[in-house]
Amino acid sequence: MENNKLHIISTGKQKPELLADIVGRIHPYIDCIHLREKTKTAKEIYKMVELLIDQQVPLSKIVINDRADVAYVSNAKGVQLAYHSLPVEIVKRKFSNLTVGCSVHSIEEAQMAEQQGADYLIFGHVYSTQSKPGLRPKGIDQLRSVSESVSIPVIAIGGIMPANIKDVIKAGTQGVAIMSGILEAKDPFETVQQYRSYLSS
Amino acid sequence: MENNKLHIISTGKQKPELLADIVGRIHPYIDCIHLREKTKTAKEIYKMVELLIDQQVPLSKIVINDRADVAYVSNAKGVQLAYHSLPVEIVKRKFSNLTVGCSVHSIEEAQMAEQQGADYLIFGHVYSTQSKPGLRPKGIDQLRSVSESVSIPVIAIGGIMPANIKDVIKAGTQGVAIMSGILEAKDPFETVQQYRSYLSS
Numbered sequence: 001m002e003n004n005k006l007h008i009i010s011t012g013k014q015k016p017e018l019l020a021d022i023v024g025r026i027h028p029y030i031d032c033i034h035l036r037e038k039t040k041t042a043k044e045i046y047k048m049v050e051l052l053i054d055q056q057v058p059l060s061k062i063v064i065n066d067r068a069d070v071a072y073v074s075n076a077k078g079v080q081l082a083y084h085s086l087p088v089e090i091v092k093r094k095f096s097n098l099t100v101g102c103s104v105h106s107i108e109e110a111q112m113a114e115q116q117g118a119d120y121l122i123f124g125h126v127y128s129t130q131s132k133p134g135l136r137p138k139g140i141d142q143l144r145s146v147s148e149s150v151s152i153p154v155i156a157i158g159g160i161m162p163a164n165i166k167d168v169i170k171a172g173t174q175g176v177a178i179m180s181g182i183l184e185a186k187d188p189f190e191t192v193q194q195y196r197s198y199l200s201s
Numbered sequence: 202m203e204n205n206k207l208h209i210i211s212t213g214k215q216k217p218e219l220l221a222d223i224v225g226r227i228h229p230y231i232d233c234i235h236l237r238e239k240t241k242t243a244k245e246i247y248k249m250v251e252l253l254i255d256q257q258v259p260l261s262k263i264v265i266n267d268r269a270d271v272a273y274v275s276n277a278k279g280v281q282l283a284y285h286s287l288p289v290e291i292v293k294r295k296f297s298n299l300t301v302g303c304s305v306h307s308i309e310e311a312q313m314a315e316q317q318g319a320d321y322l323i324f325g326h327v328y329s330t331q332s333k334p335g336l337r338p339k340g341i342d343q344l345r346s347v348s349e350s351v352s353i354p355v356i357a358i359g360g361i362m363p364a365n366i367k368d369v370i371k372a373g374t375q376g377v378a379i380m381s382g383i384l385e386a387k388d389p390f391e392t393v394q395q396y397r398s399y400l401s402s
Binding site: 041042043044046066067068069070072073083084085086087090091094095 | 242243244245247267268274284287288291292295296
């Protein structure tokens with residue numbers, strides 16, 4: 001299970017300096033930090049990447065949400081696309097050096113993203129989460145169905161705690177993506193190690 | 202004066218199909234159509250380019266606001282950057298096939314954009330305009346100062362009517378950018394020809 005991935009997704013609410021400080025401390029335990037900053041401008045996200053680099057976070061762990069241009073000019077590892085983003089197949093073809101992840105919410109979306117060449121999927125939200133109030137969670141069964149419907153890695157997102165990581169991995173996923181669970185934890189450094197140990201056991 | 206440019210900037214309010222229909226009819230009289238659709242997603246802007254292509258608008262006349270990735274994957278002519286965008290010099294270096302315009306509001310910004318390699322500038326707003334309610338216009342004198350401070354082309358924007366084009370061109374600019382004045386005109390096809398004739402005379 002050593003290969004299970006731990007992705008961290010920025011909350012969109014933390015100050016760039018605070019986020020960079022936290023990620024600078026926890027990055028040895030994570031595989032990816034996604035800058036998902038929907039209200040920030042391209043210039044602001046570009047500067048956030050610089051802050052992460054200043055904190056010794058490797059570019060090979062940095063993924064930019066939606067903005068392929070910011071990912072490309074920053075030499076980040078990749079871009080995370082969603083329904084509202086540029087089509088996966090076009091981004092794959094035109095930005096061939098970027099790893100392209102795709103956020104999906106159904107088997108149909110998952111299969112289409114795989115056909116279009118996505119390198120991996122993020123599926124959720126699996127459990128109830130304060131980030132998606134009032135939206136019914138997909139649950140473990142649907143997570144399993146999605147994982148079985150594609151051959152590319154599926155990362156689970158949404159309300160995942162250390163205690164339920166085992167169930168998530170058993171459902172056929174290759175890892176988990178965590179937002180506030182780690183970034184807003186009292187002690188992110190201790191918490192990331194908890195998640196990591198559950199992923200590896 | 203035949204080389205004076207006529208740029209059209211989308212209003213962000215017209216339906217994509219209506220905009221494409223209008224631009225499809227007026228494009229022989231314009232040099233550039235800027236898709237400036239701040240509330241639209243990357244996918245929506247990408248689809249707008251497709252609508253323009255369907256209406257026979259040449260890609261060599263299509264410029265995308267802010268999103269270098271959409272411009273690049275669409276094979277559009279260029280990208281129009283502003284203060285909140287990725288830095289001009291980085292976009293120029295990494296997207297070397299794109300023409301890079303920069304929107305500026307002072308001599309300092311104009312000179313910095315030129316130093317960073319911008320291909321042309323858009324400066325404004327020159328006259329009072331309903332797009333910038335309550336904001337004091339820059340005026341013709343400042344337009345002239347900006348034009349004199351750089352050697353790249355300056356395009357004037359903001360409240361420009363056929364009647365004041367002569368003053369704008371005399372101030373040393375290489376053309377004008379028009380939003381609602383043409384796109385929301387009763388008869389855009391007739392109006393674009395009025396602007397064109399004033400630019401050429």
